[in-house]
Amino acid sequence: MTSITLAQGDITRQTADAIVNAANSSLLGGGGVDGAIHRRGGPAILEECRALRSSRYGKGLPTGQAVATTAGELDAQWVIHTVGPVWSSSEDRSELLASCYRESLRVADELGARTVAFPAISTGVYRWxxxxxxxxxxxxxxxxxxxxxxxxxxxFDDRAYEVFAARLD
Known part of the structure; x- marks a missing residue:
C-alpha cells in the first residue's frame, strides 16, 4: 500500500525517485511549477522534452497523460511531466485531473520509482x-x-498544505 505524505515548500528541493511536473502541453517549460522545474533541473530536461516533441508528441502532450524525462540537476532520477486540465465551472473535467495522477503513477511504475513527489496539479494558473x-x-x-x-x-503554501492535510485525515 502506498504511503501518502505531505510536505510544504519548493518541489524542486525535494529528494525523490521521481518529481511530477505540472507541465503545459508544449513540454517546453512555462510558469509556476513547470518553470521552476525547468530552471532548477537545467537544460537536460528541456533537451529531452524537445526530443519528445520532435518524435511522439509533435502536437504536445495531451491533457491527463504523463511522460518521463531525466531530472537533470534535481535530486531525483526522473521528472514525470503531466498536463492538468484547466478548471471549468461549466464542464466537469475531474476525470482528466484524476488521470494525471493515475498516469504519473503508471509511468513511475514503468520506471521502477518507489518515491514520487507531486505538486497540486492544476491549482495554479489553471485555477482548480x-x-x-x-x-x-x-x-x-x-x-x-x-x-x-x-x-x-x-x-507550496500554508493554505494548500492545510487543505490537503484536512483531506488526508
Missing part, C-alpha cells in the same frame, strides 16, 4: 479549486494500484 483538487489527488492516489511506496504531495 484547492479543496476539490485535494479530494481528487488524494482519492486517486489511494485508489490506484501501484508499486510506488511513498506518494508525497508537496504544497
Amino acid at each position: 479549486p484547492m479543496d476539490d483538487a485535494a479530494r481528487i489527488a488524494i482519492g486517486t492516489v489511494r485508489d490506484t494500484s501501484t508499486g510506488v511506496e511513498e506518494a508525497r504531495f508537496v504544497l
Whole structure:
C-alpha cells in the first residue's frame, strides 16, 4: 500500500525517485511549477522534452497523460511531466485531473520509482479549486494500484498544505 505524505515548500528541493511536473502541453517549460522545474533541473530536461516533441508528441502532450524525462540537476532520477486540465465551472473535467495522477503513477511504475513527489496539479494558473483538487489527488492516489511506496504531495503554501492535510485525515 502506498504511503501518502505531505510536505510544504519548493518541489524542486525535494529528494525523490521521481518529481511530477505540472507541465503545459508544449513540454517546453512555462510558469509556476513547470518553470521552476525547468530552471532548477537545467537544460537536460528541456533537451529531452524537445526530443519528445520532435518524435511522439509533435502536437504536445495531451491533457491527463504523463511522460518521463531525466531530472537533470534535481535530486531525483526522473521528472514525470503531466498536463492538468484547466478548471471549468461549466464542464466537469475531474476525470482528466484524476488521470494525471493515475498516469504519473503508471509511468513511475514503468520506471521502477518507489518515491514520487507531486505538486497540486492544476491549482495554479489553471485555477482548480484547492479543496476539490485535494479530494481528487488524494482519492486517486489511494485508489490506484501501484508499486510506488511513498506518494508525497508537496504544497507550496500554508493554505494548500492545510487543505490537503484536512483531506488526508
